Amino acid sequence: MRKKIYIILLVVFIMIACTNEQSLEVAVYETSANGNKLTKVTEFSTSEAKASITLHPEKIYQTITGFGGAFTESSAYLLNKVGKKNRNIIIKAYFGREGANYSLTRTHMNSCDFSLSQYSYAPNEDKELKDFSVKEDIDDLIPMIKEAMATSEDGFKIFASPWTAPPWMKDNKHWVGGKLLPEYYGAWALFFSKYIDAYKAQGIDIWGFTVENEPHGNGDNWESMHFTPEEMTDFVQNHLGPRLEEDGKGDKIILGYDQNREGLKEWVDVMYKDEASSKYYHGTAIHWYESTYEIFPEALQYAHNKAPDKYLIQTEACVDAEVPKWKDDAWYWSKEATDWGWDWAPENQKHLHPKYVPVYRYARDIIGCLNNWVDGWVDWNMVLDRQGGPNWFKNWCVAPVIVDPDKDEVYFTPLYYTMAHFSKYIRPEAKVINIENSDQDLMVAAAKNPDGSIAVVVFNATKEAKQFSLALGEKSKDISINAQAIQTIVIAN
Structure with missing residues (x-):
C-alpha cells in the first residue's frame, strides 16, 4: 500500500514538474482604451480559437x-x-x-x-x-x-x-x-x-x-x-x-x-x-x-x-x-x-x-x-x-x-x-529577433535585451479582445489582450 502511494506521489510530482517546465514565465503590461496605463495584467481570458506568436531569438536583426x-x-x-x-x-x-x-x-x-x-x-x-x-x-x-x-x-x-x-x-x-x-x-x-x-x-x-x-x-x-x-x-x-x-x-x-x-x-x-x-x-x-x-x-x-x-x-x-x-x-x-x-x-x-x-x-x-x-x-x-x-x-x-x-x-x-x-x-544594445505571428490583426515586434530578457510588444487595433499563445522553444503561455490595446510582455532571463 505504501509503495503504491509513493508511486502515485511520484507520478504527480513528475506531472507538476513537466507542467512547470512547459509554462513560460512572463510579466505582462498593458495600455488600453478601457483605461489600463502600463498596468500589470495577471488574469487572462482563454479561447480555443487563439493565435500563435512564436519567438526565434537565434535569428537576430538590428541592434537597438x-x-x-x-x-x-x-x-x-x-x-x-x-x-x-x-x-x-x-x-x-x-x-x-x-x-x-x-x-x-x-x-x-x-x-x-x-x-x-x-x-x-x-x-x-x-x-x-x-x-x-x-x-x-x-x-x-x-x-x-x-x-x-x-x-x-x-x-x-x-x-x-x-x-x-x-x-x-x-x-x-x-x-x-x-x-x-x-x-x-x-x-x-x-x-x-x-x-x-x-x-x-x-x-x-x-x-x-x-x-x-x-x-x-x-x-x-x-x-x-x-x-x-x-x-x-x-x-x-x-x-x-x-x-x-x-x-x-x-x-x-x-x-x-x-x-x-x-x-x-x-x-x-x-x-x-x-x-x-x-x-x-x-x-x-x-x-x-x-x-x-x-x-x-x-x-x-x-x-x-x-x-x-x-x-x-x-x-x-x-x-x-x-x-x-x-x-x-x-x-x-x-x-x-x-x-x-x-x-x-x-x-x-x-x-x-x-x-x-x-x-x-x-x-x-x-x-x-x-x-x-x-x-x-x-x-x-x-x-x-x-x-x-x-x-x-x-x-x-x-x-x-x-x-x-x-x-x-x-x-x-x-x-x-x-x-x-x-x-x-527594450534597452540599448538589445537585438531585434525573429517572430512568427499567425494573426494578421496583431502587430508584433520582439527584442532580446543585453541582460538576456526578451521584450515582446503586441498591438491590437481591433474592437475585440484577442487570445494568443506565446511560445519560446518548448515553453508557451496563453495570453489575452484587450480590444484597442498595446502590451509589452517581458520574459526574464
Missing part, C-alpha cells in the same frame, strides 16, 4: 540604439513654468527607471519653430565664429538636459539637429529657406565643433548630429535650409567630417538626410555611393510625416541594404497640426486626429493622410520600424501646453505630456504610455 524624445526650448520653458513638484514628476516619468527610461534624445542647434524666438549661437558675420555662445540655452534647455542626466541611472544619448545656419551664411539672408553659401561651408562645419565644446563646458556630452533638419524644407514656414543629396554629401565629405576629425571629435555620429521616408532611395544612393562619400556618414535619419499610416517598409529596407552596418534612426514624429485634447484619453484612442496633409497635401497624396487614431499611429509606426531595420525611434517635444506650444510660428502640435502652467497641472496622455511600452522594456 534607443528610444526617446526631444529637448526643445518650448518644453524646457514650460518646465520652468510649472511647480518644482510637477517638474520633478515629469523628468522622472521620462528618465527614471520607474518611468519611460528614455535612452536616445534629440535637441535643436540654434532655434526652431518650437522656440520662443529666432536666434543663432553665432549672430555676427565672422567665419572664425569668435563670438560663438550657447547663452540662449542657459536658462531653459541646458537645465532640463542636466536634470534629465541627473535622474537617468542608465544614461542616454543626445544628438543635435540644426534647422538653419545663421542667416548671414545663406544665399537669401533669411531664417527661412535658402541655401548655405559654399564660401561658408567651412564656417558652418566649425559651428558644429564649437557647439560640442560649448555643451561640454556645460557638462553635456553630445553623441552626434543630424546634418540638417528636413533638407527639403517645410514649405518655407519656419527655420529651414535646403540641401540636395549631393550638396549635403559634399558638405559632410569635405567639411564637416574632416573638421570634426581634425578637432579630435571624429567619434561624433553624423546622420544624413533627416526627413520623410519616401525620399530615402534618392538620398542613400548619393550618401553611400562609394567609400569616399560614405566615410563620414554614420547613418541615416528619417521622419514619419509622409503618411499617417504608411510605414514605407520597402524604403526602410532599401536604406538598410544600402548601408547595413550604419544607423537607421527615426528622429522626429508627433501628432502635428492639432491642438492637444486636455485630459481626454478617449480622443487619443479615437479616429479623430488629422495631420498637415489633411488640408495641405497634393490631391494625389491625400490618401496618405486620412483621419487616424493617435495611439495607433505611434504603436503601428514603432513596431513597423522595428520590423524593418530601424534601430532608434525618437519622438518630438516631450512637453507642450494646452495650446500645443509655445511655438513662435503657431505650428501647434501634441506631446505625450501636456501641462497647464497657469494652474500647475500635468496630463500624461496615452501617447506617453505608448512610448514607454518600448523605451522602458
Whole structure:
C-alpha cells in the first residue's frame, strides 16, 4: 500500500514538474482604451480559437540604439513654468527607471519653430565664429538636459539637429529657406565643433548630429535650409567630417538626410555611393510625416541594404497640426486626429493622410520600424501646453505630456504610455529577433535585451479582445489582450 502511494506521489510530482517546465514565465503590461496605463495584467481570458506568436531569438536583426524624445526650448520653458513638484514628476516619468527610461534624445542647434524666438549661437558675420555662445540655452534647455542626466541611472544619448545656419551664411539672408553659401561651408562645419565644446563646458556630452533638419524644407514656414543629396554629401565629405576629425571629435555620429521616408532611395544612393562619400556618414535619419499610416517598409529596407552596418534612426514624429485634447484619453484612442496633409497635401497624396487614431499611429509606426531595420525611434517635444506650444510660428502640435502652467497641472496622455511600452522594456544594445505571428490583426515586434530578457510588444487595433499563445522553444503561455490595446510582455532571463 505504501509503495503504491509513493508511486502515485511520484507520478504527480513528475506531472507538476513537466507542467512547470512547459509554462513560460512572463510579466505582462498593458495600455488600453478601457483605461489600463502600463498596468500589470495577471488574469487572462482563454479561447480555443487563439493565435500563435512564436519567438526565434537565434535569428537576430538590428541592434537597438534607443528610444526617446526631444529637448526643445518650448518644453524646457514650460518646465520652468510649472511647480518644482510637477517638474520633478515629469523628468522622472521620462528618465527614471520607474518611468519611460528614455535612452536616445534629440535637441535643436540654434532655434526652431518650437522656440520662443529666432536666434543663432553665432549672430555676427565672422567665419572664425569668435563670438560663438550657447547663452540662449542657459536658462531653459541646458537645465532640463542636466536634470534629465541627473535622474537617468542608465544614461542616454543626445544628438543635435540644426534647422538653419545663421542667416548671414545663406544665399537669401533669411531664417527661412535658402541655401548655405559654399564660401561658408567651412564656417558652418566649425559651428558644429564649437557647439560640442560649448555643451561640454556645460557638462553635456553630445553623441552626434543630424546634418540638417528636413533638407527639403517645410514649405518655407519656419527655420529651414535646403540641401540636395549631393550638396549635403559634399558638405559632410569635405567639411564637416574632416573638421570634426581634425578637432579630435571624429567619434561624433553624423546622420544624413533627416526627413520623410519616401525620399530615402534618392538620398542613400548619393550618401553611400562609394567609400569616399560614405566615410563620414554614420547613418541615416528619417521622419514619419509622409503618411499617417504608411510605414514605407520597402524604403526602410532599401536604406538598410544600402548601408547595413550604419544607423537607421527615426528622429522626429508627433501628432502635428492639432491642438492637444486636455485630459481626454478617449480622443487619443479615437479616429479623430488629422495631420498637415489633411488640408495641405497634393490631391494625389491625400490618401496618405486620412483621419487616424493617435495611439495607433505611434504603436503601428514603432513596431513597423522595428520590423524593418530601424534601430532608434525618437519622438518630438516631450512637453507642450494646452495650446500645443509655445511655438513662435503657431505650428501647434501634441506631446505625450501636456501641462497647464497657469494652474500647475500635468496630463500624461496615452501617447506617453505608448512610448514607454518600448523605451522602458527594450534597452540599448538589445537585438531585434525573429517572430512568427499567425494573426494578421496583431502587430508584433520582439527584442532580446543585453541582460538576456526578451521584450515582446503586441498591438491590437481591433474592437475585440484577442487570445494568443506565446511560445519560446518548448515553453508557451496563453495570453489575452484587450480590444484597442498595446502590451509589452517581458520574459526574464
